[in-house]
Amino acid sequence: xxxxxxxxxxxxxxxxxxxxxxxxxxxxxxxxxxxxxxxxxxxxxxxxxxxxxxxxxxxxxxxxxxxxxxxxxxxxxxxxxxxxxxxxxxxxxxxxxxxxxxxxxxxxxxxxxxxxxxxxxxxxxxxxxxxxxxxxxxxxxxxxxxxxxxxxxxxxxxxxxxxxxxxxxxxxxxxxxxxxxxxxxxxxxxxxxxxxxxxxxxxxxxxxxxxxxxxxxxxxxxxxxxxxxxxxxxxxxxxxxxxxxxxxxxxxxxxxxxxxxxxxxxxxxxxxxxxxxxxxxxxxxxxxxxxxxxxxxxxxxxxxxxxxxxxxxxxxxxxxxxxxxxxxxxxxxxxxxxxxxxxxxxxxxxxxxxxxxxxxxxxxxxxxxxxxxxxxxxxxxxxxxxxxxxxxxxxxxxxxxxxxxxxxxxxxxxxxxxxxxxxxxxxxxxxxxxxxxxxxxxxxxxxxxxxxxxxxxxxxxxxxxxxxxxxxxxxxxxxxxxxxxxxxxxxxxxxxx
Amino acid sequence: xxxxxxxxxxxxxxxxxxxxxxxxxxxxxxxxxxxxxxxxxxxxxxxxxxxxxxxxxxxxxxxxxxxxxxxxxxxxxxxxxxxxxxxxxxxxxxxxxxxxxxxxxxxxxxxxxxxxxxxxxxxxxxxxxxxxxxxxxxxxxxxxxxxxxxxxxxxxx
Numbered sequence: 241x242x243x244x245x246x247x248x249x250x251x252x253x254x255x256x257x258x259x260x261x262x263x264x265x266x267x268x269x270x271x272x273x274x275x276x277x278x279x280x281x282x283x284x285x286x287x288x289x290x291x292x293x294x295x296x297x298x299x300x301x302x303x304x305x306x307x308x309x310x311x312x313x314x315x316x317x318x319x320x321x322x323x324x325x326x327x328x329x330x331x332x333x334x335x336x337x338x339x340x341x342x343x344x345x346x347x348x349x350x351x352x353x354x355x356x357x358x359x360x361x362x363x364x365x366x367x368x369x370x371x372x373x374x375x376x377x378x379x380x381x382x383x384x385x386x387x388x389x390x391x392x393x394x395x396x397x398x399x400x401x402x403x404x405x406x407x408x409x410x411x412x413x414x415x416x417x418x419x420x421x422x423x424x425x426x427x428x429x430x431x432x433x434x435x436x437x438x439x440x441x442x443x444x445x446x447x448x449x450x451x452x453x454x455x456x457x458x459x460x461x462x463x464x465x466x467x468x469x470x471x472x473x474x475x476x477x478x479x480x481x482x483x484x485x486x487x488x489x490x491x492x493x494x495x496x497x498x499x500x501x502x503x504x505x506x507x508x509x510x511x512x513x514x515x516x517x518x519x520x521x522x523x524x525x526x527x528x529x530x531x532x533x534x535x536x537x538x539x540x541x542x543x544x545x546x547x548x549x550x551x552x553x554x555x556x557x558x559x560x561x562x563x564x565x566x567x568x569x570x571x572x573x574x575x576x577x578x579x580x581x582x583x584x585x586x587x588x589x590x591x592x593x594x595x596x597x598x599x600x601x602x603x604x605x606x607x608x609x610x611x612x613x614x615x616x617x618x619x620x621x622x623x624x625x626x627x628x629x630x631x632x633x634x635x636x637x638x639x640x641x642x643x644x645x646x647x648x649x650x651x652x653x654x655x656x657x658x659x660x661x662x663x664x665x666x667x668x669x670x671x672x673x674x675x676x677x678x679x680x681x682x683x684x685x686x687x688x689x690x691x692x693x694x695x696x697x698x699x700x701x702x703x704x705x706x707x708x709x710x711x712x713x714x715x716x717x718x719x720x721x722x723x724x725x726x727x728x729x730x731x732x733x734x735x736x737x
Numbered sequence: 738x739x740x741x742x743x744x745x746x747x748x749x750x751x752x753x754x755x756x757x758x759x760x761x762x763x764x765x766x767x768x769x770x771x772x773x774x775x776x777x778x779x780x781x782x783x784x785x786x787x788x789x790x791x792x793x794x795x796x797x798x799x800x801x802x803x804x805x806x807x808x809x810x811x812x813x814x815x816x817x818x819x820x821x822x823x824x825x826x827x828x829x830x831x832x833x834x835x836x837x838x839x840x841x842x843x844x845x846x847x848x849x850x851x852x853x854x855x856x857x858x859x860x861x862x863x864x865x866x867x868x869x870x871x872x873x874x875x876x877x878x879x880x881x882x883x884x885x886x887x888x889x890x891x892x893x894x
């Protein structure tokens with residue numbers, strides 16, 4: 241007994257902050273679980289809204305594909321084409337996550353589906369928090385467990401089939417894995433093949449869940465390649481550089497190998513080349529083009545701005561034998577004729593406003609048929625509104641921070657700039673709404689933790705964790721990225737003046 | 738070490754459950770996707786039998802119907818708007834002249850307007866506005882004929 245007490249007190253003395261942070265983390269995760277439960281009760285009877293209809297149908301069709309394969313039947317091609325590929329707007333990431341449920345319960349009711357999705361997103365969040373704790377430290381995990389882990393609207397999205405929220409969690413894992421690899425490289429450890437494969441897996445996972453992560457994945461891949469080339473320059477002993485490049489190449493192989501089945505399947509179904517999704521031309525046309533020209537004139541009045549143009553492109557494809565994807569590309573170019581830089585910039589600013597306005601905008605549609613809980617809606621809207629300020633602060637900090645204090649902080653600063661900057665390409669090509677911030681929110685949370693950590697360190701409160709000294713190159717990289725953001729912002733402001 | 742063992746055992750357990758679930762999944766029944774987000778392309782407005790073209794008239798160039806309405810002025814007629822694809826305006830004009838004359842309709846019943854400023858490889862090339870005799874719904878009991886997605890019928894412009 242005495243021995244145990246002694247052991248515990250030694251641990252407590254040697255790592256006092258850590259255990260306090262871990263205890264806090266535990267409390268915060270428990271609070272998240274309670275919040276997730278409450279949010280599920282809110283939507284447990286809510287029938288699928290909007291794109292959720294696609295996600296559920298795709299999961300159903302994928303579960304049937306598994307059934308067909310194990311019972312050695314030919315796959316139901318038309319079912320997969322219409323439900324999994326559909327219009328090619330989305331990659332089937334959340335449907336793949338939901339397939340296990342549909343395998344066991346092919347007729348799962350919406351409450352079961354939403355409960356299952358809540359459990360999956362919560363498990364993903366816990367895995368990400370553990371990795372943040374391991375790679376960046378427990379206080380980082382504590383901050384992320386609050387921002388966005390306790391933002392009601394973010395948690396409510398965790399009970400929906402939209403991929404925006406889980407994509408953000410996967411991106412956290414991608415950043416922590418990348419930071420771990422580059423930190424190891426700087427310390428002379430060549431990344432293992434396993435680390436490379438994991439990077440590729442997390443990257444392609446986030447892409448499947450949310451196709452809009454493509455720009456940031458490209459940025460991160462380039463950064464990882466540059467890091468290997470720079471940090472292992474001149475090192476030929478035992479082929480370290482070759483092995484590191486091999487690990488990186490393996491991540492690319494994993495990424496491409498897992499992307500290909502989708503790209504091939506979607507291209508085959510739609511009769512044109514599809515790499516990730518078909519949404520960029522229609523997105524550009526609908527966002528920046530003249531709506532009265534989208535179908536070389538107005539589209540059919542009985543449909544929506546998304547379904548109308550697709551139906552039209554399929555009619556043209558039927559008449560001519562061309563692929564609807566090709567037709568959509570030409571339609572968008574035609575609608576975009578005469579787009580001036582001023583009008584483009586004006587629309588981008590509008591997109592950013594829509595991106596940030598009403599963060600709890602979806603709470604109103606996400607409710608059950610018997611929902612009399614106006615109080616719940618007020619709670620979600622108010623608390624999300626309050627906690628959205630730290631999100632914005634953290635986001636701005638990520639984009640503007642140039643730190644020279646420590647190597648680790650510099651690495652994280654760059655990783656988060658790529659994470660957030662890559663996601664913010666979206667308002668430049670697609671109408672934005674209050675559904676997109678949940679992907680970016682974890683980057684803001686990590687940014688907040690980074691700034692708080694740097695501030696605490698400046699005051700000498702937090703202990704130095706044997707960090708490597710700051711690198712001048714990494715200061716320059718941060719400076720360049722921040723300058724890029726500033727330039728784009730200045731150009732937008734000038735064009736809008 | 739103990740932690741690693743626990744994780745490994747858990748991993749194997751999950752894998753085993755996954756294999757069992759996959760193997761048994763056909764016994765649980767089949768899911769029923771609705772394809773809500775990918776409805777079939779509606780039947781061509783001139784081929785669905787609802788508001789057919791005047792007897793003897795048919796178009797041999799690729800087209801899509803954009804709107805079809807009964808117009809009261811200056812005299813009651815049917816205003817049918819098509820877009821033509823992959824042919825230049827002169828070719829479409831020539832084809833229309835022959836097709837209209839075969840159906841006993843004047844050449845002036847069709848006005849061909851090429852799209853302004855489309856690139857050379859454009860699939861959609863221009864618009865044809867046809868002035869035709871009015872026709873009533875030929876299959877009022879068919880739900881297709883009440884579906885504007887298929888008929889492209891609109892109120893008078």
